[in-house]
Amino acid sequence: MNPTMSDSSENNSTAEEERRLRELFREAEPPYLDDAGFTMRVVGRLPVSRTQRARRRLAFVGAATVLGSALAVPLAGPALAEVCGAGWSVVHEWSLYPVPLVGSAFTVGSLAVLLGSLAVGWWSYSRER
Amino acid sequence: MSLSDHDLIARVLADDDRHAFGELVRRHQSAVRNFLRRLTGGRQAWADDLAQETFLAAYRDLARFRGGSAFSTWLFGIAYNIHRSARRRERPAVEWTGDASVADAKPGHEQTAPAPTDTVDLRQDLAGALAQLPPEERAAIHLCYAEGLTHEEAAAALACPLGTVKTHVLRAKEKLRRLLRAWAPA
Numbered sequence: 001m002n003p004t005m006s007d008s009s010e011n012n013s014t015a016e017e018e019r020r021l022r023e024l025f026r027e028a029e030p031p032y033l034d035d036a037g038f039t040m041r042v043v044g045r046l047p048v049s050r051t052q053r054a055r056r057r058l059a060f061v062g063a064a065t066v067l068g069s070a071l072a073v074p075l076a077g078p079a080l081a082e083v084c085g086a087g088w089s090v091v092h093e094w095s096l097y098p099v100p101l102v103g104s105a106f107t108v109g110s111l112a113v114l115l116g117s118l119a120v121g122w123w124s125y126s127r128e129r
Numbered sequence: 130m131s132l133s134d135h136d137l138i139a140r141v142l143a144d145d146d147r148h149a150f151g152e153l154v155r156r157h158q159s160a161v162r163n164f165l166r167r168l169t170g171g172r173q174a175w176a177d178d179l180a181q182e183t184f185l186a187a188y189r190d191l192a193r194f195r196g197g198s199a200f201s202t203w204l205f206g207i208a209y210n211i212h213r214s215a216r217r218r219e220r221p222a223v224e225w226t227g228d229a230s231v232a233d234a235k236p237g238h239e240q241t242a243p244a245p246t247d248t249v250d251l252r253q254d255l256a257g258a259l260a261q262l263p264p265e266e267r268a269a270i271h272l273c274y275a276e277g278l279t280h281e282e283a284a285a286a287l288a289c290p291l292g293t294v295k296t297h298v299l300r301a302k303e304k305l306r307r308l309l310r311a312w313a314p315a
Contacts, residue, residue: 021302024309025274027248028255030163038162038177039154042184049145 061121065114134200141191154184157201160276161208167271168212170260179215183208198285202278206286209268216264258308262301269297270305 132140132149134156140149161183165176186207187194194203259267265287272283273294284294 017302017306021305022274024251024255028252029275030166030252033159033162035155035158038158038180039151042154042158042181043147043151045181045185046147046150046188049147 058121062118065117065121135196138191138194138196138200141188150188153200157204158184160201161204164205164268164271164276165208165212167256167259167267167275168209168264171256175215179208179211182211186211198282201276202282202286205272205276205278206288209287212264254309258305261308262304266297266301266304269294270301273298 132152134153137146137149137153140146141153158180162176162180165179165183166173169176169179183204187204190207194200259271262270268287269283272278272286273280278286280291280294280298283298284291287294
């Protein structure tokens with residue numbers, strides 16, 4: 001038998017088998033599976049989102065700052081008054097600067113710390129978004 | 130107009146858009162679940178559990194998807210790895226792997242399908258024949274013939290060399306030809 005003809009018929013046979021196999025897979029294609037709540041179950045198992053984590057962190061920082069400040073005044077008030085009273089005497093005696101200026105600087109500094117902590121919390125939140 | 134997979138992925142990465150990710154799951158859940166049912170030999174509950182793990186892993190590693198292949202191809206790769214890890218953890222006695230010796234038997238001695246009647250019979254016979262293949266060959270032939278992936282795409286999905294995929298496909302075809310002889314044209 002002519003080797004070329006033999007190779008050709010073998011190739012045709014292989015191509016025919018290939019075609020038939022693909023046809024079998026196409027005919028036996030698995031049916032489309034209904035979602036039936038599958039997507040909902042997957043989404044329900046997703047980890048907490050970055051945005052949610054950032055919101056929680058901001059809320060915590062803000063609440064801690066406000067609560068800490070609110071507690072500090074009544075708890076430390078008497079002691080602060082005594083210290084401040086003694087302190088004001090020292091300041092009056094030794095301060096090179098006018099007392100109102102010192103008091104204003106102290107107040108501004110405290111507000112800066114308070115606002116700074118809130119700003120850090122907001123910055124962290126906006127980064128996560 | 131519906132968004133493409135790449136647009137949905139961009140939304141998930143930029144805004145952690147859960148609705149966008151849900152849409153991706155909805156689009157690809159059938160193909161992934163069918164692939165895993167093939168790999169697990171028809172164990173539907175187990176396949177669906179693995180499919181859930183596949184999408185959760187895809188969500189965690191979504192930033193690693195570079196877009197060089199179709200998103201479905203990437204998902205098949207994750208599904209295959211998850212199934213492989215699960216198989217290693219599971220006790221061998223629980224899993225029905227079919228009788229591989231039948232698939233390797235000499236021609237004329239293996240179990241072949243009865244006379245075909247309709248599509249349901251064909252599906253069952255094909256599923257039964259595929260279940261007798263080793264998982265690697267089963268995965269390769271399913272990706273190339275059921276999902277229409279090229280050998281290169283299948284090799285990328287299964288994370289193995291191109292030559293290995295071609296060998297798996299060749300061996301699988303040899304066995305299927307014998308096992309599905311009843312479905313050959315007269």
